[in-house]
Amino acid sequence: MASAPVLVTRRLPEEAIARLTASCEVTLWQEERPMPRARLLADSAGKAAIITLLSDRVDDELLEAAGAGLRIVANYAVGVDNVDLAACSRRAVMVANTPDVLTEATADMAWALVMAAARRVAEGDRVLRAGSAWVWGPEMMLGREVYGKTLGIVGFGRIGRAVARRAGGFGMRVLAAERSGGAAGAGGAAGTGGAAGTGGAGGEVEWLPLDDLLAASDFVSLHVNLSDETRHLLDRERLARMRPTAVLVNTSRGPVVDEAALAEALSAGRLFAAGLDVFEAEPHVHPDLLSHPRVVLTPHLGSATVDTRRAMGILAVDNVLEALAGRRPPALVNEDAFRRPKA
Ligand code: DGY
Secondary structure (H helix, E strand, O other): OOOEEEEEOOOOOHHHHHHHHOOEEEEEOOOOOOOOHHHHHHHHOOOOEEEEOOOOOEOHHHHHHHOOOOOEEEEOOOOOOOEOHHHHHHOOOEEEOOOOOOHHHHHHHHHHHHHHHHOOHHHHHHHHHOOOOOOOOOOOOOOOOOOOOEEEEEOOOHHHHHHHHHHHHHOOEEEEEOOOOOOOOOOOOOOOOOOOEOOOOOOOEEEEOHHHHHHHOOEEEEOOOOOOOOOOOEOHHHHHHOOOOOEEEEOOOHHHEOHHHHHHHHHOOOOOEEEEOOOOEOOEOOHHHHOOOOEEEOOOOOOOOHHHHHHHHHHHHHHHHHHHOOOOOOOEOOHHHHHOOOO
């Protein structure tokens, strides 16, 4: 393993890089923008490991460019929708991610958006910064009550459950979407279907089919992985099932929501507000969402705390070091690649 060549496609927290450079020969992309594709392909050549970001596409082309010595792709994210898992498994290239360490930070972010969208926090901030005249009034900028309302969680995996736990403090009824044909629960969800239970969320959770959940919820928070089944899971039809007083929050992946349909629903008053941390074509944001006053926007900040990003860096590096030592990486995604000998 000594001085194995490793590519890191963006600067990671200091401690993580120090840990990696102690035993590997590291090529580090220093710029604050994704590696241009051609450079990514060129710099991958001959590497034993690559630490990728969610903006790096890992596919046959990249694996081919890296060559037969590549043992692991360690994604600096829990989501691996940027990685062609089947292509990696075919070549016995392990794929690892960064689960658990970002659960609480991402759940906090979902709640930040719930509160900001319900109580028009960003809109109020803009009014003051614009220097607009205002005076306190009984009907000024009324929002939606959060306490005691119903929260629908789509994707009851680790992050969905952490969001549900926080709802206890707000006296909320919590609904979780049942897996229907694998779609709604496709987030590592623990959907048992039907019966009420805690689902590890610390309080009572009711399981409902997705369409019923959408109709019954005052707040809907999305926590599914992005896959063929969940792309546009919230399409025009499903958005139309939501209450006109409801708030939609997305901290999962942008393409889970049809943004054009969402913008239409908001403009037509068929939805009260939205809180969005992720977008269909990041970093681009749909212009009608940008201009809508009751859409709260953040630039994919779900896991963006000092502690969490540091922990993600350490886990990504540990994934690499373990794989290069011939051991099972702690957050291995494709078990079959570990078992299959390299050709
Ligand atoms: C992830 O981990 O998948 C997030 O989107 C970035 O932290």
